[in-house]
Amino acid sequence: MRRWWGIALLLVGLGAFALLVAVSGPREIWNAARLLPLWALFLLWGLELLGLTFWAASWMALLWGTGISAPWRTVWAAALAGYAVSYITPVAYLGGEPVRGWIVVRRTGADPASVAGTLVWDRVVAGLVLLGFALFGAGLVLPLLPPSQRVWALAGLLALGMAIFLGALSFGLGWHWLSRLVAFLSRRSARLHILAQKARDMENTMHGLFRHRLGALGAALVLQLASFLCHYFRPFFYFGLSQGRWLGWREMGVYFNLNAFLSLFLWLTPAGVGTAEGGRVGILGLLGIPPASALAFSLTYRFLELVLVGLGLAIASWYGAGRHVRYGLGFLRGLAEAGNFLVYGVLLHPRFLPRLFNWRFRRDDPWDYETSPYEQRKYALKLAILPKQRGEGGPPYRRALDLGCAEGLFTRRLVEAGVAAQAVGVDFSPRALARARQKSAGLPVEYHEMDIGESLPEGTYDLVFCSEVLYYLGYRRLKRLAERLAHKIEPGGHLVLVSAWPAAKLFHRPFLRHPAFRLVAEHVEPHPTRPYAITCLERR
Secondary structure, eight states, rough: OOOHHHHHHHHHHHHHHHHHHHHHHHHHHHHTTTTTHHHHHHHHHHHHHHHHHHHHHHHHHHHHTOOOOOHHHHHHHHHHHHHEEEHHSSSTEEEOOOHHHHHHHHHHHHOOOHHHHHHHHHHHHHHHHHHHHHHHHHHGGGGGEEEEEEHHHHHHHHHHHHHHHHHHHHHTTOHHHHHHHHHHHHGGOOHHHHHHHHHHHHHHHHHHHHHHHHHHHHHHHHHHHHHHHHTTHHHHHHHHHHHHHOOOOOHHHHHHHHHHHHHHHHSSGGTTTTTHHHHHHHHHHHTTOHHHHHHHHHHHHHHHHHHHHHHHHHHHHHTTTSSSHHHHTTTHHHHHHHHHHIIIIISSSSHHHHHHHHHHHTOOTOOTTOOOOHHHHHHHHHHHHHHHOOOBBOOOOEEEEEEEEETOOOHHHHHTTTTTTEEEEEEEEHHHHHHHHHHHOOOOOOOOEEEEETTOOOSEEEEEEEEEEEGTTTTHHHHHHHHHHHEEEEEEEEEEEEEEEETTTHTTTHHHTSSTEEEEEEEOOOOSSSEEEEEEEEEO
16 A cells, blocks of 8 residues: 555656646746856855755764764765655655664764764754744744634644754653653563663763753754755855846745745655645745746756765665665665566556567667676576475476576576476567577477466466566566466475565565465575565465
């Protein structure tokens, strides 16, 4: 349910964005964006970097106050990586904290509870600064609202202010409400009991920072304020440099106050696509700025932000090399595969895929299966995970099925390596199958042209491979394939699934949950650029 909800939000955001562009006029938006000189674009990007640097320095002050000696470049890189992750999460300004905390812990060996305490204080300080700007702009914004809405806006502002203030006060005075709540829930769970202890260690760190290092908190507050000011002056510099319209302090107050409020509710889609643009168009419209200029402003900063996001993701991947990546950063590496699942399985009609792949196979071996060390190791691992290995009595498997066989390289290997007495390959590309049949002449191998999401070859099998093809099916056809294979695989036979990690958690789920299969073995290959999981199931 959550998966389809996320897809729906993404489609809503893209639809809203397309509608805004269509209504405002693509040519008008482009003409408005061209008014900004190239040197000014670099200046605006410099301001974005400056704001990020102030934010990183604010967090470093908290780390210093806690007694954690982290190099500046580590803190700055961790902040950029956390910014990138937060940017692509459904709720803005949150989501990257575990990533930046994990990087600092890994590079310094600091206590995770202490680092977590600085992260919570960082968010609390940001909330206090945001509250200060909101209170400052309230007197400017409330007169713009109808009288019936002023009461609700004021009530919302007071509720937000009380929540942030009480949160800061509770952590500062050491009330330990979080650990007490977890401890209350942990009376029947050992894991929650450990979590309660860690939460208490984090709260002790936060209380000690407030009691003994109040200067560090003050420095963090000032630096966080400077970071917010860099964002505060976005429309001031953009419209001044591009159109010669320098917004007054009252107009700036209206923009920042409303943008701060709307960001809490409009950043629902990944990166706020569509919804953030719509909110900015509405806010700037109150200041007399036409939609085309407002969208040009929003898209310019979207481009500058995405440059920082790209740098942050690169840093996250670089720091994530090693066995801990699948716990801290694994979902980043599976992001592209999840996108493939969305594009191929949901947005594109199944009839389009055979044409697409037949076009890819206009030349031999388009994915370099025969020469790629990555693919050769994957072939070896797929064979090594099998419970039955070749012995003196001949092939351990009678009949193997290779789904998505392409040009039949692995299908032939099953017979040539003595893994199966006979092999059957399936693909929906006529060109690939023609080459497969030509290269398999004289071997007990046969090929069928069909869509595995719709049908499978006749007969039963005691070994089935389904490697790197599941994300082309979509979730409903994936479940139907699991049901078909439950009838095709003989009792005691094996099914081997291969997909990118951690997207494999999603792709392999229908098979792992099917009552006809049980998990025999699983291997996650921590490749530095594209890790993958090999799952071996047995037919009950």
